[in-house]
Amino acid sequence: MPLRELDSYARAEVALHRIRRGSDPALEAFDLANTLNDEWTRRVAARIRRWFRRR
Secondary structure: OOHHHHHHHHHHHHHHHHHHOOOOHHHHHHHHHHHHHHHHHHHHHHHHHHHHHHO
16 A cells, blocks of 8 residues: 555544544544645646756
């Protein structure tokens, strides 16, 4: 399993643990989605920059 998938899995597990301990599920889901979206956006932006540098 790629490292980024393990990292995403770990973050999801932590969010579920917080929900079980009484945290707001909507807030945890929102925070998790924002974090994963930010990471995805950074990866896509880096790939686009690399592509333009090659040209």
